[in-house]
Amino acid sequence: MAVEPARTEYPPTGRAVDAEAADLRRTGLHPDFWYPVAVSRSVPRNSARAAVFAGERMALYRGASGTVYALEDRCAHRQVPLSMGVVEGEALRCCYHAWAYRGNGRISQIPYLPKGVGRPPRGVRSYPVREAYGLVFVFPGDPDKADRTPFPHLPEFGSPRYRTMTFSRTVRCHYSFMHENLLDMNHQFLHRGVLGRIRPELLGYETGPRSVEARYLFVPGGGRKDRGAGLLSAEGLGGGRDPDLITVRTEYPYQTLRAVPEKTGRPAFSLWVVYVPVDAEQRTHHAYGLLMIAKPPVPGVLRLAWPLIRRFAERVFAEDRMAVEAEQRAWDEQGADWNHEIFPVILDVREVLRRNGVPIRPASGRCGTAACPATEPPGEHQPPG
Amino acid sequence: MAVEPARTEYPPTGRAVDAEAADLRRTGLHPDFWYPVAVSRSVPRNSARAAVFAGERMALYRGASGTVYALEDRCAHRQVPLSMGVVEGEALRCCYHAWAYRGNGRISQIPYLPKGVGRPPRGVRSYPVREAYGLVFVFPGDPDKADRTPFPHLPEFGSPRYRTMTFSRTVRCHYSFMHENLLDMNHQFLHRGVLGRIRPELLGYETGPRSVEARYLFVPGGGRKDRGAGLLSAEGLGGGRDPDLITVRTEYPYQTLRAVPEKTGRPAFSLWVVYVPVDAEQRTHHAYGLLMIAKPPVPGVLRLAWPLIRRFAERVFAEDRMAVEAEQRAWDEQGADWNHEIFPVILDVREVLRRNGVPIRPASGRCGTAACPATEPPGEHQPPG
């Protein structure tokens, strides 16, 4: 993976270490990256739908040409969601008073505009959009940085030697709990019913300014095991009974897991995943995952095993979700992070996530009192001409 | 309509223009008017029920004589709702320890009153009540002003030439969104599926200190149309194919819409509606509407068409509700009003609603911390003797 924006564009480190930001769960995901916010097939041609990044609501729509656009999801007129609107060619028309917008956010028509009264607003914010890997990615941060920010590179996705299973689901916890979950393979006890007993051995790990990579040896320890687990591991589709080498890597803001059987040296499977914050306080995220599985020598076997593998993955995920959501609830109750971490890999990834993130903005004016001001001034957006 | 309380009784304008009240959605509906809080038939003889005005809970009950009374909905003893109580003649007895109240709020009996201990409270607040048009109206403001405050006058309601359809439903938005919705007929795009394409033409409008009236010509523009729409419009029951003249008027705090076919000059239908705040923050209201429809020359036709007309009205209302509730959600998220209004009629009605309203009191002590004091001191009410 090659996402490498210049470090100097980040918020100065000074801000990240002050009292509030020191709590990892109050650290926001940095918006200056490409993030999926929808599965491509959920945005059919000539239709609109809502999406969100960390409380920023977006209207995604696919025009007649097939291109997907992402606009701020509030009409400039009365803030009704544009995702409730109607697609006309490459434009999106608000459902209420029929104001129409171009894909760049500029207003293209106000049907009843009275002459000489009340200069209308210019439009709404638009987001850079790219489609790849069956997902719609947006760039929620500074749009000027979109072009020079590396896009996730997944060579296995297009390879005829792999087949991809897509995951998309909402999890009620801060994204950081997920990075910690996957990187700390000592949590296999949680999956003992599905995976059987596994003894993970940490072989080594490396930490960079924006990454942590840990290598484990998974030694089978006996016990009943879900059939999907066997199929997915080297033993099943790959053949042998050797231990698997599992490499987990957080490369900010993405995460990957690769399983390489000792014998073959080629990944039996490779998982790419990203945890996209949903709410402004980032206590909920939407996980998008691509599980790329090597096709075994015998044709058709993988296709037959597909439902079992999906069921296995869903079971493992359900257990992880139970644990990480319990962690979030504990944090909510405590109002602070009380973790006593002892595992160096996790201490490192916490620091990476903290240093590369941004402070979470204070809660929105939900309570509606004067003491809760608006999250941001309403000032006019200046979309490109 | 002839509601015309003296302007001098209003809160000084100075308060309405300060920082907080400047947000229209933080402006409360003025309590010194007559407001419906229940449909008459929902308060049968010898029964009690709960009602509310802007967070002020009321117990309505109808005594043996048929008279309806409105009391503060909390027993003076332990604040259990009196609406859970039992009607005895013209009195209301609390369900818990059986304290009894007269219709004026005075305590008429405490069954077990110990001698010489703890002077009991005198009673609870009562509200002036009037029944008309199949609705129970109360006067939630200063009771001394009730008698001299004009009561809504609806000549069509009693006329043998009209038949009335009653609406009563809760909508999760500030009442002001509803005034703006009805007055701005440019929102017909929202109803394109039900009404077909209509081109509304603003003929003119007038603004007074407490009113805004806009006149539109509705020119049919083709497209499929709900059958109820046809029946309701001049074309249907009235006959012709001429455009309708639609007059929408906010006469604080009420609103009316009259449809007059060009040919006849007599209203084909007339809608009277009022949006009564439910919660203290006035983010939800209950809309009471009376739709008075002219009977066509052929007897019985209107009765046959009745279900179609109701279905049509419900469909239109469902679409409006979707839009105005989306506006409220946007306001909640933003914590402020970001509207960019360009239509002069709406700019005027916003000013009328702002100037005639009252500041919304801060939220109640729901959170139960010391930082959230009670909304008002518990001090004894002094109901009339």
Next chain:
Amino acid sequence: MAVEPARTEYPPTGRAVDAEAADLRRTGLHPDFWYPVAVSRSVPRNSARAAVFAGERMALYRGASGTVYALEDRCAHRQVPLSMGVVEGEALRCCYHAWAYRGNGRISQIPYLPKGVGRPPRGVRSYPVREAYGLVFVFPGDPDKADRTPFPHLPEFGSPRYRTMTFSRTVRCHYSFMHENLLDMNHQFLHRGVLGRIRPELLGYETGPRSVEARYLFVPGGGRKDRGAGLLSAEGLGGGRDPDLITVRTEYPYQTLRAVPEKTGRPAFSLWVVYVPVDAEQRTHHAYGLLMIAKPPVPGVLRLAWPLIRRFAERVFAEDRMAVEAEQRAWDEQGADWNHEIFPVILDVREVLRRNGVPIRPASGRCGTAACPATEPPGEHQPPG
């Protein structure tokens, strides 16, 4: 009952009368008593479950030996609830990374503990536990006081002349509303449909520093009555038609009700009940009740009547719940206690509850902003060796 901890161990009275604590509904139940937090049969051998006292979450588990233990319900590692864990012998293992705890809260094993890194925490808090009367009691306060704090003494429970019905349910109100409900028998109007008309006569009452006892004569006043009511009263199982002497006693923090027919002088039934706060703000409690009913001379009659008696008790309880939950809602809305009490027995019990309680701690950091700090510092617990 013989619960008599030294008065000097209580918080100084000075704290109880300051502004905030003066509101009875902001007074917490004193933690230095034995409180049931589960029915025994809900904690089978080798299983764990969650319990709670005033927002303090506990993991209860029963080891292989049959002993029940109570630990703080958050793993010292990442605060995942230990009640989600796995019992191994007399130890409890966290479900996530498999840290294991002894019944005293000390960590007994961390399976993958790396050498020389990050001194692990010593463990979590544990609570003294006792099982009796089919309930699991814990001592949530200062554990050093547990041994010398008297345990509830219920002679009828073990007597062959009585049979016990157990109640366990959650009620959404402050525990004080329940003490007031049971002590003020003038609320029989609430139960007129179930109990018929009863005229309660206060014979007398006594107040001590930690108790209030009121004696009533219940004179039947006619009216239809639930069959269970008849069976439960002296008339039914005991025989006669004399009035019952009802004695209600709050002996902090417990409450009892005894019904003694005038003729026999022996309790026809005796109710022991305690209201255990659930949430930190103590706006919800869990009521545990033991209704001990004298067996009538004819064997088997009580067993036959059992379902009717339970149904009767459930009906009475449902009515009480409706009233006390309405009281709590009124308090929530008002943000303060507006009660106008006139009955001396209740004025006294309010004072007893206020003086023997503790201030309720401010709300937890749920909202997650910097303005809401954690409820308590995360500092290491020091469980016994």
